[in-house]
Amino acid sequence: MxxxxxxxxxxxxxxxxxxxxxxxxxxxxxxxxxxxxxxxxxxxxxxxxxxxxxxxxxxxxxxxxxxxxxxxxxxxxxxxxxxxxxxxxxxxxxxxxxxxxxxxxxxxxxxxxxxxxxGHGHDAIFAALRAVEAAAPENRREVDGIMAEHVPERAVRLFLATNLVRGEGAMAWRVGLDEIEADYEAIRxxxxxxxxxxxxxxxxxxxxxxxxxxxxxxxxxxxxxxxxxxxxxxxxxxxxxxxxxxxxxxxxxxxxxxx
Structure with missing residues (x-):
């Protein structure tokens, strides 16, 4: 559907x-x-x-x-x-x-x-997104610091940050991360x-x-x-x-x- x-x-x-x-x-x-x-x-x-x-x-x-x-x-x-x-x-x-x-x-x-x-994947990017999800940071600066541990390229981090929204007291992702990861082989x-x-x-x-x-x-x-x-x-x-x-x-x- x-x-x-x-x-x-x-x-x-x-x-x-x-x-x-x-x-x-x-x-x-x-x-x-x-x-x-x-x-x-x-x-x-x-x-x-x-x-x-x-x-x-x-x-x-x-x-x-x-x-x-x-x-x-x-x-x-x-x-x-x-x-x-x-x-x-x-x-x-x-x-x-x-x-x-x-x-x-x-x-x-x-x-x-x-x-x-x-053949190449997005393992580091998914790890960065999940790390942010687990930490529940309060602002974008905190988000960037967490992602930097997995994604060194600042331009990529800025791109990923366009998916941020403010949830209940913390920053959150608006993408369907579970659904994307579950069917990532189809995307590749x-x-x-x-x-x-x-x-x-x-x-x-x-x-x-x-x-x-x-x-x-x-x-x-x-x-x-x-x-x-x-x-x-x-x-x-x-x-x-x-x-x-x-x-x-x-x-x-x-x-x-x-x-």
């Missing part, structure tokens, strides 16, 4: 709607600066996937389940056809939806992810769907990221045969590290699709 997802929905113009799907432990809120830019010429909808942001928590993090949630959201919002953009885990959700329902996807933008199963796995998506596709990767290597390109092109590849001087969070270049690449691509 599909989950009713929370969305940020705004903008207007002649362009086709753009639907944005965040990555693991992200949310629609992370995309607000990009949304303001894209909303100048079109309707833009950013979703919170299940167990993320302000969306409900539910068992099951399979790509078919999450793509089903997004499809139900498109139906609820009256969006028959759209540009679909997904980063990381959200990119696999977008690929799954595009493969299963290509008639709904005018174009696909995949940000720093390939349609493959990954391949996107679902049998057919290739043969519509217009843009793949944007970071030069300092290991998520879309040259060795993965043959598999990527089997699933996304029309993929155009753009490499930005960035790591995995390329839309945050190179926001202007990222937005320009997406705008140029959508403009060519709509021409």
């Amino acid at each position: 599909a989950i009713e997802l929370h969305t940020l929905d705004g903008g207007q113009g002649e362009g086709l709607p753009l639907v944005v799907i965040h990555g693991l432990l992200g949310s629609a809120d992370n995309w607000r600066s990009h949304l303001r830019g894209w909303q100048q010429g079109r309707r833009v909808v950013a979703v919170d996937l299940r167990n993320h942001g302000r969306s409900p928590h539910a068992a099951g993090m399979g790509y078919g389940e999450m793509a089903g949630d997004v499809l139900a959201t498109l139906d609820r919002l009256g969006i028959e056809r759209c540009h679909l953009l997904g980063h990381s885990m959200g990119g696999k959700v977008a690929i799954t939806l595009a493969r299963r329902h290509p008639e709904r996807v005018a174009s696909l933008v995949v940000a720093d992810i390939a349609p493959v199963a990954y 796995g391949e996107p679902e769907g049998e057919a290739s998506f043969v519509g217009p596709t843009l793949v944007i990767r970071g030069s300092r990221s290991s998520y879309v290597t040259d060795a993965m390109l043959p598999t990527l092109r089997e699933v996304l045969p029309e993929a155009q590849l753009v490499t930005l001087e960035a790591g995995h969070w390329l839309h945050a590290e190179q926001p202007e270049a990222f937005q320009a690449a997406v705008n140029d691509f959508m403009g060519r699709v709509e021409a």
Whole structure:
């Protein structure tokens, strides 16, 4: 059964709607600066996937389940056809939806992810989140100190901290951590769907990221045969590290699709 997802929905113009799907432990809120830019010429909808942001928590993090949630959201919002953009885990959700329902996807933008199963994990990140959960800290400074014992990169800690809310006297996580950890193997796995998506596709990767290597390109092109590849001087969070270049690449691509 599909989950009713929370969305940020705004903008207007002649362009086709753009639907944005965040990555693991992200949310629609992370995309607000990009949304303001894209909303100048079109309707833009950013979703919170299940167990993320302000969306409900539910068992099951399979790509078919999450793509089903997004499809139900498109139906609820009256969006028959759209540009679909997904980063990381959200990119696999977008690929799954595009493969299963290509008639709904005018174009696909995949940000720093390939349609493959990954071996690396998020053990340190989960350990940091659980340590914060156990300590029940009273403020963000305490949270950062606890996470630093597991995650040395300050930028990653700041990203994770976007999931903090104030609970009853302590800081707490708004993500469905139990549900995410329980089905983490599905998240690491391949996107679902049998057919290739043969519509217009843009793949944007970071030069300092290991998520879309040259060795993965043959598999990527089997699933996304029309993929155009753009490499930005960035790591995995390329839309945050190179926001202007990222937005320009997406705008140029959508403009060519709509021409």
